Amino acid sequence: GAVVSQHPSWVICKSGTSVKIECRSLDFQATTMFWYRQFPKQSLMLMATSNEGSKATYEQGVEKDKFLINHASLTLSTLTVTSAHPEDSSFYICSALRDSNQPQHFGDGTRLSIL
Amino acid sequence: AQTVTQSQPEMSVQEAETVTLSCTYDTSESDYYLFWYKQPPSRQMILVIRQEAYKQQNATENRFSVNFQKAAKSFSLKISDSQLGDAAMYFCAYRRPGTYKYIFGTGTRLKVLA
Numbered sequence: 001g002a003v004v005s006q007h008p009s010w011v012i013c014k015s016g017t018s019v020k021i022e023c024r025s026l027d028f029q030a031t032t033m034f035w036y037r038q039f040p041k042q043s044l045m046l047m048a049t050s051n052e053g054s055k056a057t058y059e060q061g062v063e064k065d066k067f068l069i070n071h072a073s074l075t076l077s078t079l080t081v082t083s084a085h086p087e088d089s090s091f092y093i094c095s096a097l098r099d100s101n102q103p104q105h106f107g108d109g110t111r112l113s114i115l
Numbered sequence: 116a117q118t119v120t121q122s123q124p125e126m127s128v129q130e131a132e133t134v135t136l137s138c139t140y141d142t143s144e145s146d147y148y149l150f151w152y153k154q155p156p157s158r159q160m161i162l163v164i165r166q167e168a169y170k171q172q173n174a175t176e177n178r179f180s181v182n183f184q185k186a187a188k189s190f191s192l193k194i195s196d197s198q199l200g201d202a203a204m205y206f207c208a209y210r211r212p213g214t215y216k217y218i219f220g221t222g223t224r225l226k227v228l229a
Contacts, residue, residue: 032215043206043219044160091158097215103150104217106160 003027004096006107014115015086021079021110023094029074030096034104035067038091050077084114117142119209121220128197129228135182136192136223138207144168148210149183149190150217155203163205166190194225202227 003026011019023033032051036044048058048069056069066088068080077096081088091111095104118141128134140149151163166174166183173181178198182191194201207220 034216043221044217046216049216093158093160095160100212100215103148103162103165104215105162106152109158111158 002098002102002105004030004094004105004107006094006110008110009108010111010113012113012115013084016083019081019084019112021081021092021094021112023077023079023096023107025075025096025098025105028096028098030077030098031074032097033071033077034095034097035069035077035079036093036095038093038109040091044093047079081112084112086114088112089114117144117209117211117218119207119218119220121205121207121223123223124221125224125226127226127228128194130197130199132197133193133195134197134225136194136205136207136225138190138192138220140188140190140207140209140218142188142209142211144211146212148212149181150208150210151179151181151190151192152206152208153201153203154206154222155200160206164192197227199227199229201225 005024007022035047047062048056050056050069050071052071058064071077093109095106120139147168149166153161153163164176178195180193204222206222208217
């Protein structure tokens, strides 16, 4: 149980385009989802916390107009990287929380490459 | 502010041997959660083991066990009978109750030698 699916797993696109990444909890309802960014050989950096039906809470230094997060249902959160540029290239990982006593369950991650 | 430190960027262990990965943290809270996650080359984060701070007993999951020293703010992971599939990045994480956010350490890359 507690499977989190992330799609796509890898995307390559031209500079200036917007990219949407989906995070789904397949077998549980997630009231809270998280989006992380991971640079090569580094740790995970929390970008934002996404709560179903409300606006996401962004960490300090994360541009909310650049990284749009929508948590439309209890099983789906999306991260849209708007007008992506090469410096946005990174590995993005989502996680979902079933309830406050459970650990976060992570998706497989999305490798984003902006040319 | 809470911090999590993993002082070993890389560790190696011979197959079937035992290895211990260290993690220290800094907090003024008395109640919190600690986790070890594994990130293999596939990049998916997999929960290895977790510990609630109010529990004195060290958590154990098959070949994985922790040495939780609350006063010393230390949370090391011991892997017994190491297997080739254990090779991965290991991240220690802290979570304060009431916030759901994790604070991750910088990770330790574990190599398992055949």
